[in-house]
Amino acid sequence: MNNKGNFASQKVRLRIVLLLLLVGAPLFFLGGPGAHGSRSFIALWDLGHVLFFFLASWLFCRVFRYSFTKTSVLTFQVYVFLLVFITGISVEGLQMYFDGRSPDVHDILRNQLGCLITLAFFASGKRKLAGNILFPFRVTVVILILAAMFPLGRAVIDEQIALRQFPVLADFETPFEIDRWNKKELLSISDDVARNGKYSLKVRLTTDTYSGAELVYFPGTWKPYKNLYISVYVPEKSGLMLVCRVNDSVHNDEHSDRFNGRFFLKKGWNDLVIALEDIKNAPVKRLLNMNKIENLKLFVIRQDRARIIYIDHIYLEK
Numbered sequence: 001m002n003n004k005g006n007f008a009s010q011k012v013r014l015r016i017v018l019l020l021l022l023v024g025a026p027l028f029f030l031g032g033p034g035a036h037g038s039r040s041f042i043a044l045w046d047l048g049h050v051l052f053f054f055l056a057s058w059l060f061c062r063v064f065r066y067s068f069t070k071t072s073v074l075t076f077q078v079y080v081f082l083l084v085f086i087t088g089i090s091v092e093g094l095q096m097y098f099d100g101r102s103p104d105v106h107d108i109l110r111n112q113l114g115c116l117i118t119l120a121f122f123a124s125g126k127r128k129l130a131g132n133i134l135f136p137f138r139v140t141v142v143i144l145i146l147a148a149m150f151p152l153g154r155a156v157i158d159e160q161i162a163l164r165q166f167p168v169l170a171d172f173e174t175p176f177e178i179d180r181w182n183k184k185e186l187l188s189i190s191d192d193v194a195r196n197g198k199y200s201l202k203v204r205l206t207t208d209t210y211s212g213a214e215l216v217y218f219p220g221t222w223k224p225y226k227n228l229y230i231s232v233y234v235p236e237k238s239g240l241m242l243v244c245r246v247n248d249s250v251h252n253d254e255h256s257d258r259f260n261g262r263f264f265l266k267k268g269w270n271d272l273v274i275a276l277e278d279i280k281n282a283p284v285k286r287l288l289n290m291n292k293i294e295n296l297k298l299f300v301i302r303q304d305r306a307r308i309i310y311i312d313h314i315y316l317e318k
Helices: 003-028 039-064 072-095 105-121 132-164 277-282
Strands: 168-170 187-192 199-203 212-213 227-234 240-248 259-265 267-275 295-303 307-318
Touching: 003 039, 003 072, 039 072, 039 132, 072 105, 072 240, 105 132, 199 212, 227 240, 227 277, 240 307, 259 267, 259 277, 267 277, 295 307
Parallel strands: none
Antiparallel strands: 168 307, 187 199, 199 307, 212 295, 227 267, 227 307, 240 259, 240 295
């Protein structure tokens, strides 16, 4: 292909990349999976930062390559890296002015990874680093790519396991199952005690007003089932009052619009059985949608001291 053909081809690529960036830019401020979207979709959405800034870095390299002809390749790449960093910081700052959006340092790191991919693998011949630097640079970037992809792979694996396990909601015998829960800093998988299998969920209860564990990912409908079973182990002689909260996706955050059951737990294993009919009829002004369960929370209220409980074998039964 002659130079004229090469120039025309590059011009087309530039226009395509620019169009993709224009289409993708609003997604930093609008749309997205929401707080209760699937974990794989959330992880995939997060990787959009890598793709967007990979394209943006490629565009920066093409647009500015003739403006820095007297600078070294390394210096030019540092400039591009800093330009992406400033752009990413600006985007994160602007998100504060949009409802439901907030700055995230992990997004900034993903932005920079997108830039590194461009610099390592897609820089033009005249703007490539020397071979003795380029190879270890590329190896490092590949490692970073794998690390960035890990949350997506982890989510996909556990989502498939959860589908196969259902109507078991949690049994803590499989990898990554703890990702189905919120407040993971207070949770850990333990082999101290177990109601079924070898492991259970160890929950550290604090003296906060509300403290406990919250299951937020559900792979199927509860409608065909009759009962919810939950096993909770209390290691101390003194019992405690546990609240079980269940709400659906249209819950309006009012106490009267969800199921709230109270259970006094004694020392040892406590096997709770909750009729799903009671959960369905719990809201005062409507029926709870058993096809769209969004949250199952087990918590205590205003404990006078920190305590430990273990949760195991949560499942539905017809």
